[in-house]
Amino acid sequence: MEVVIAVIRPKPNVITQDYRARLYDILLLDSKTPPGEKVKQSKYLPMLSMNIIEEEPRELVLSHLYKITGAGESGAGIKGERAIQIPCNDQVDLRIQQRESLSRFSLFFVAVNSHDKLNKTFVDQAQHTPGFYQLDYVLEVLNNGSVNFPSPTRSLLAHLERWLHDKHSRPGAAEFLFSQRTDFRIRLTVHNPVFIPSRLAHQNDGSNISDLPTDFQMTANEALAKMLSIEKCDIVKMNPLFGSGLSYVTKANMVVTNKFWDQGIVLPGLRTPSVMEEPKWCDKYPVHDKAAEGDIDGIKALIQRGQHHSKKDSISWAPIHYGAWYGKTDVVSVLLDLGCSPNVSNNNGYTPLHMAAQKGYPLVAKSLLLHRGINVNAKDSSGRTALDICSQAPDRDRRHEEVLQYIREAQMRPSMTIEIFLMDKSSKQLRLPSGHDTTVHQLCLLMLEEFGLPQGTYLDIFTIWTCSPSLQLQLKPDHKPTRELENWNKRTVHMLAGARDEKPVLKWRRNAKISVDREKQLLHPEAIKMLFHEAYDNYINALYPCKDHDVLIFSAILFCIYFGERESSTAKTLLSNERYMKQLVPAVVLKAKGPLINKILKEYNNRDQVIGRERSTFALQKKFISHCHQLTVYGSAFFDGKFIHQTQRTPRSETNVACHIGVNDVGLHIINAQTKVMIHSYTYPEMKGWHEEEFVLEIHILKPESRSRRQQTNIMKIRTKQAGLIVNLMDKMVQMHYQSRNR
Known part of the structure; x- marks a missing residue:
């Protein structure tokens, strides 16, 4: 069995926060390229082979980690806290069925201390360079394909993120994952003296059980037998100093008393606190505390160390709420600059503007209203806007009048809008309800209102795409379209299409992840009209070979x-x-x-x-x-690439044919970009698996069953910067059908 190791290093105080990938670092190895060779480097998770029947996986995993991170005379290797095997779920099981090679892999999670660092000298000399990378960065480049990852690493990283997210959703689970390892804690813990005899039996320092008093030997052995019979202990940990004559001080934070043990035995100097002290509010929510105090430098330092600017406390207040409530204008401005939304609300629906209006803080209100993403008309749980609360304040004075004036001026400003194009070349001008923080989901709801389409039936049928001449990307519901437009030429189109300076537009189009069977149920004239114009555009541009x-x-x-x-x-x-x-x-x-x-x-x-x-x-x-609907390629999302064709006469030589790659609920379709003739079309059952490596999409095609009855495959390759997107979409299509078949 091949064991894949996910070594995770948390940022400080990670267990007190909601899951975010940027709160973790992950260890990856990087294969060094010999000088002069133009080969793209590949990053991958550490691996080792083992016989699961004869060997103990967790100890071997931790030993392997120590070895690859600098074990030797310097003792610079990293010792993991624990190794936990991550079970497969339905998604991974489905992928294993489609690609048999993945069934060999077993994923182990290894937690390390937040202070553990790699030895620079060892890293420079290592053949496979280890390095810690921020997990959100790794997941981002995993999806956009800018860094090469082997297929096992790609699949298992996605599974790791889902597993970590699940652990954060369970109370105490994340705290357990990153607590200090038991045999590290043992040196600071006082343990039951009954286990002394079994410990001394393995000592090589001259100690002997017979050197202990007879009464002690008998008592210890009897107590050990009794406790083992009652508690069924598999592993016993103990304090090696007990009974040795060496002086030591007991420092226990918590003691769990064994109700079966003789109550007459007391360990001298040990104090048992009756109740564990709850962490103070200021320690549990340090950013909130600094915001209430107006400590700007403290807030910036905490954010740099991994604290989140918008985390809510036990009463659902974010730090910016405290800044607004206590009139800390500088705090509000800094948190807005750090990325906090001006529209974040608590359980009562109060935004920072509501609080500034209630308290009568004109400078705070002005700072909020100058932010381009402010929603001036946001309502609380009672349906009141900030203007309503300010005008109805019982202690209304001159300061409230200033706040009212600022809000009225903001309401008179032209509202922010965005243009959404349809496939018939027309467009809709929509307001941005949350400014630049408006999401795709919000815009889709507004589009449904524009066309009178019911949300329950049509919300997932159409969605927002960002499109330019070289690239078309379907956005996720939580994406922010204005941000996507800003980043298009800065990063996206160059990274995924190799193009520059293309003007992107937003289009409302068919969701590529819905099936044709679902589409056949639609009857609304406006929906049929939009589907027709998109289908016509693909047909007239010869993307529907027929x-x-x-x-x-x-x-x-x-x-x-x-x-x-x-x-x-x-x-x-x-x-x-x-x-x-x-x-x-x-x-x-x-x-x-x-x-x-x-x-x-x-x-x-x-x-x-x-x-x-x-x-x-x-x-x-x-x-x-x-x-x-009768066309195999209908409903596809299209990508551009080059089909790698190997000639029969000289197998090592190859030609690249520009092509369009269509992915839909049927399978994968490759169309010659020049002649518009279908080169290949494969359904999902005809493909054994697919993966991306160095911007090359590899498809394993099943051959017809041979006489030997051994399953054989052909490998088809397509060179494209969008290979990561294609693999991701195909995985989701298969997952969607897998779930529908099991309903």
């Missing part, structure tokens, strides 16, 4: 939509116009097939049988989509 007969049917339907009922002679005249034909037939098909006028005209004249008697725009658009 047979000649399908092209003729599509053309006849489109002619009815654009030109309505026409006499045969008039229809032929319109079809003779090249500009009109380009609206009905993909340009690459027109160029390859020659004149199609007579064939399209024949289908159009026979429209009652081909299309049906219903001629409304809604019926024709629905007919167009219904015919698209």
